Amino acid sequence: MRSVLKLLVVSAAVATISAPAAARADGYVSPWAAVQFGGKLTDVREDVDRGRAAFGVTAGGMGAGIIGGEFDFGYSPSFFGTQNDFGSNTVITAMGNVIVGVPIGGTTGGGVRPFFTVGAGLIRTQIDGGRLFPVSTSSSSNQMGFNIGGGVMGFFADHIGVRGELRYMRAFSGDIINNIDLGSLNFTRLSFGVVFR
Numbered sequence: 764m765r766s767v768l769k770l771l772v773v774s775a776a777v778a779t780i781s782a783p784a785a786a787r788a789d790g791y792v793s794p795w796a797a798v799q800f801g802g803k804l805t806d807v808r809e810d811v812d813r814g815r816a817a818f819g820v821t822a823g824g825m826g827a828g829i830i831g832g833e834f835d836f837g838y839s840p841s842f843f844g845t846q847n848d849f850g851s852n853t854v855i856t857a858m859g860n861v862i863v864g865v866p867i868g869g870t871t872g873g874g875v876r877p878f879f880t881v882g883a884g885l886i887r888t889q890i891d892g893g894r895l896f897p898v899s900t901s902s903s904s905n906q907m908g909f910n911i912g913g914g915v916m917g918f919f920a921d922h923i924g925v926r927g928e929l930r931y932m933r934a935f936s937g938d939i940i941n942n943i944d945l946g947s948l949n950f951t952r953l954s955f956g957v958v959f960r
């Protein structure tokens with residue numbers, strides 16, 4: 764019995780060592796910071812001091828470094844304008860995307876990967892009130908939307924690099940909060956971050 768067990772263990776070890784390495788996804792995580800433009804409220808005619816900053820994280824994986832999927836989460840404090848004009852206001856985006864890229868220089872070591880990404884998900888707006896948006900309670904809206912964009916990842920070594928991209932986001936339909944027409948909320952985001960793979 765022991766000799767059979769030894770034979771099975773040795774056979775399993777030999778099979779494991781001599782088997783070709785399984786193909787694996789080229790996974791990555793990229794925290795980022797961004798500037799945004801667009802996103803004007805339809806019913807607010809006067810110029811206001813708009814918030815433009817955002818930050819978030821994108822994580823995904825690409826088979827053979829060419830095609831895959833990614834999840835993008837973004838948080839935009841003071842998206843519509845200052846707290847004086849709109850109270851505490853935010854936009855949160857959560858998008859699931861398909862990503863296609865070309866790994867110039869391979870999927871290990873240094874290299875460059877231009878990419879294109881498209882997908883859909885949630886756009887959540889929240890406005891708590893202010894001079895231009897007088898409400899007594901917090902008003903929020905969840906809308907389905909899409910995003911499309913592209914950019915480039917550049918790697919210095921096997922596990923670290925930088926990522927820059929331009930991404931357009933738009934809600935599929937308009938929404939009204941407290942008689943203010945948000946229209947089909949849309950904006951463009953220019954982001955930069957580090958990428959770990």
